[in-house]
Amino acid sequence: MSEKSLLRRLKSLAKGLMYFVALPPPASVIAFWRVRCAAPSKEKGSIVEVPFCRDRRYVIALRAQTTDLAIFEQIFVLRDCDVSLRAAPHLIVDCGAHVGCSARYFASRFPDATIVAVEAERSNFDMLVRNVRDGSGIVPIHAAVWGDKEARLAIMNPDESSWGFRVGEVTD
Numbered sequence: 001m002s003e004k005s006l007l008r009r010l011k012s013l014a015k016g017l018m019y020f021v022a023l024p025p026p027a028s029v030i031a032f033w034r035v036r037c038a039a040p041s042k043e044k045g046s047i048v049e050v051p052f053c054r055d056r057r058y059v060i061a062l063r064a065q066t067t068d069l070a071i072f073e074q075i076f077v078l079r080d081c082d083v084s085l086r087a088a089p090h091l092i093v094d095c096g097a098h099v100g101c102s103a104r105y106f107a108s109r110f111p112d113a114t115i116v117a118v119e120a121e122r123s124n125f126d127m128l129v130r131n132v133r134d135g136s137g138i139v140p141i142h143a144a145v146w147g148d149k150e151a152r153l154a155i156m157n158p159d160e161s162s163w164g165f166r167v168g169e170v171t172d
Contacts, residue, residue: 052076052104060104060131068099068127075101081109089113095145098124100131100138107136120144120153120167 042048042064049059050072062068074080081102088110094103097117106115115138119125125142132138144153144167153167 060101061127062099071098071101075105081105094118097128099127103132103138107138113137114139116141118143118145
């Protein structure tokens with residue numbers, strides 16, 4: 001590994017840790033404990049609430065022992081959605097919004113934007129609605145985005161983990 005790529009990797013890791021550094025110490029301990037320790041010991045699918053910003057009132061509900069926890073970590077700890085823009089957007093469309101982690105991240109980062117969160121799978125959509133019910137400028141839509149025509153769609157791999165669903169066109 002080159003020195004340049006090593007520095008880039010260290011910067012990325014440090015940036016991800018900023019989430020925990022930015023929170024008051026008790027909240028950072030609670031967030032880490034819930035994500036890393038509590039959730040694996042809970043029954044699969046049971047709800048774990050994790051704070052995602054400095055104000056500990058704001059929590060996101062995740063299902064234990066599912067990919068929800070990995071997505072939370074990807075969005076809020078590793079900062080996968082941390083994009084640089086020249087101007088703040090007015091509209092953000094989150095296709096495949098899952099349980100709302102990226103929508104909540106964008107709503108906190110761009111408070112004046114409207115976020116349209118589209119999710120096709122019913123249990124993910126129900127969690128999405130729960131996670132955005134506080135009127136944060138996020139509009140949840142139970143649908144899927146598909147090509148350049150209207151079509152009847154269905155989940156093609158219903159046994160997949162909650163973030164791996166694919167939709168496909170179905171005929172009557």
